[in-house]
Amino acid sequence: xxxxxxxxxxxxxxxxxxxxxxxxxxxxxxxxxxxxxxxxxxxxxxxxxxxxxxxxxxxxxxxxxxxxxxxxxxxxxxxxxxxxxxxxxxxxxxxxxxxxxxxxxxxxxxxxxxxxxxxxxxxxxxxxxxxxxxxxxxxxxxxxxxxxxxxxxxxxxxxxxxxxxxxxxxxxxxxxxxxxxxxxxxxxxxxxxxxxxxxxxxxxxxxxxxxxxxxxxxxxxxxxxxxxxxxxxxxxxxxxxxxxxxxxxxxxxxxxxxxxxxxxxxxxxxxxxxxxxxxxxxxxxxxxxxxxxxxxxxxxxxxxxxxxxxxxxxxxxxxxxxxxxxxxxxxxxxxxxxxxxxxxxxxxxxxxxxxxxxxxxxxxxxxxxxxxxxxxxxxxxxxxxxxxxxxxxxxxxxxxxxxxxxxxxxxxxxxxxxxxxxxxxxxxxxxxxxxxxxxxxxxxxxxxxxxxxxxxxxxxxxxxxxxxxxxxxxxxxx
Numbered sequence: 115x116x117x118x119x120x121x122x123x124x125x126x127x128x129x130x131x132x133x134x135x136x137x138x139x140x141x142x143x144x145x146x147x148x149x150x151x152x153x154x155x156x157x158x159x160x161x162x163x164x165x166x167x168x169x170x171x172x173x174x175x176x177x178x179x180x181x182x183x184x185x186x187x188x189x190x191x192x193x194x195x196x197x198x199x200x201x202x203x204x205x206x207x208x209x210x211x212x213x214x215x216x217x218x219x220x221x222x223x224x225x226x227x228x229x230x231x232x233x234x235x236x237x238x239x240x241x242x243x244x245x246x247x248x249x250x251x252x253x254x255x256x257x258x259x260x261x262x263x264x265x266x267x268x269x270x271x272x273x274x275x276x277x278x279x280x281x282x283x284x285x286x287x288x289x290x291x292x293x294x295x296x297x298x299x300x301x302x303x304x305x306x307x308x309x310x311x312x313x314x315x316x317x318x319x320x321x322x323x324x325x326x327x328x329x330x331x332x333x334x335x336x337x338x339x340x341x342x343x344x345x346x347x348x349x350x351x352x353x354x355x356x357x358x359x360x361x362x363x364x365x366x367x368x369x370x371x372x373x374x375x376x377x378x379x380x381x382x383x384x385x386x387x388x389x390x391x392x393x394x395x396x397x398x399x400x401x402x403x404x405x406x407x408x409x410x411x412x413x414x415x416x417x418x419x420x421x422x423x424x425x426x427x428x429x430x431x432x433x434x435x436x437x438x439x440x441x442x443x444x445x446x447x448x449x450x451x452x453x454x455x456x457x458x459x460x461x462x463x464x465x466x467x468x469x470x471x472x473x474x475x476x477x478x479x480x481x482x483x484x485x486x487x488x489x490x491x492x493x494x495x496x497x498x499x500x501x502x503x504x505x506x507x508x509x510x511x512x513x514x515x516x517x518x519x520x521x522x523x524x525x526x527x528x529x530x531x532x533x534x535x536x537x538x539x540x541x542x543x544x545x546x547x548x549x550x551x552x553x554x555x556x557x558x559x560x561x562x563x564x565x566x567x568x569x570x571x572x573x574x575x576x577x578x579x580x581x582x583x584x585x586x587x588x589x590x591x592x
Contacts (some may be wrong), residue, residue: 169270
């Protein structure tokens with residue numbers, strides 16, 4: 115059985131609650147076994163004030179701890195389990211009671227010693243060497259100094275109390291541990307009560323995004339989600355809406371591109387078919403004029419196919435460039451000379467002012483393609499009797515190219531879209547003037563590949579001004 119996201123969240127909260135309760139039980143058990151026992155041991159050590167005072171008084175008289183070395187009977191007289199009003203000063207010649215050779219000292223437990231103090235308390239000298247009492251095996255003993263005239267002459271060392279084993283102690287411990295079970299049940303119930311509505315609330319935008327993604331896969335690119343927060347999920351919803359807009363626009367461009375490509379291919383093909391059928395039927399003679407007409411139509415098709423191929427290479431990232439240091443002035447001048455006849459046939463004045471020695475690092479064939487496309491674009495959309503002006507200059511590390519033409523113009527808000535694929539201004543620069551709307555898109559791609567920039571502006575001549583700037587090779591100081 116597969117859990118949904120809400121079920122997984124509730125399961126995680128429930129498991130976390132159980133683990134927290136288990137950690138609490140472990141902490142309580144450890145605190146009881148360690149912390150509470152240590153507290154009782156410290157409290158027990160603090161109650162040995164009279165023992166410390168008696169040992170300090172006896173040490174003042176004898177001047178050493180020799181009276182207690184191996185003397186268990188004398189040592190037991192100082193313990194609070196067999197307290198007398200005034201412990202006697204033991205005679206020096208009292209025979210000490212010692213343990214058998216090779217065995218640790220293990221004094222017997224007095225009947226009145228309910229806490230086992232005599233088996234856990236020992237006396238150390240000033241250097242913490244054992245004098246009387248059992249050795250410390252755990253290393254966790256607590257120390258209480260014995261001072262005489264602000265000088266530490268010995269130490270009382272008390273081992274912690276053992277784990278409680280009496281019925282009362284066990285009942286207290288079991289009560290503490292049994293209290294964990296209702297706490298665990300309450301925590302689990304609370305996790306379910308909070309986790310289910312909280313999971314549904316938090317995962318509501320996630321589910322909406324998932325449903326929106328399914329809609330996108332079905333081609334419904336017009337779907338939009340309503341942001342409900344400003345956190346990461348809210349930003350994710352905004353990103354989803356942006357993605358949907360981009361996909362919708364790309365789908366519209368794809369459909370429009372298919373329609374435009376079909377139209378652009380259909381028009382010259384229809385002309386070719388009509389002319390060829392007219393020649394076959396004998397309606398038109400096959401002469402040089404007709405051959406030139408057919409050739410021009412084929413060239414239109416060839417340019418369109420080449421443009422489509424270049425754009426396909428751009429989309430695939432496979433448009434190659436063979437860059438070297440070239441003279442851009444020579445390339446521009448050659449392109450203008452080649453186009454001068456076509457401008458003259460349309461009675462458009464083509465004027466140029468090209469500075470010499472404009473060196474750039476680029477692909478000669480691609481940059482020539484940019485100039486040719488711009489000139490053909492101006493020739494196609496400039497009214498007969500107009501003017502086209504091309505100028506270049508260098509300033510610092512940049513080379514600037516400006517191509518301006520006369521009317522008709524383009525509205526200000528449509529200028530940036532001239533570089534979109536298949537985009538044409540239907541009001542003035544429409545399809546009747548020819549062109550598929552791909553040349554400027556290719557120009558922008560080539561200029562960007564040369565670390566340059568191309569923008570469209572309004573021209574002072576009444577038409578459009580194409581402004582290009584490219585990085586110059588070996589910049590000159592001005």
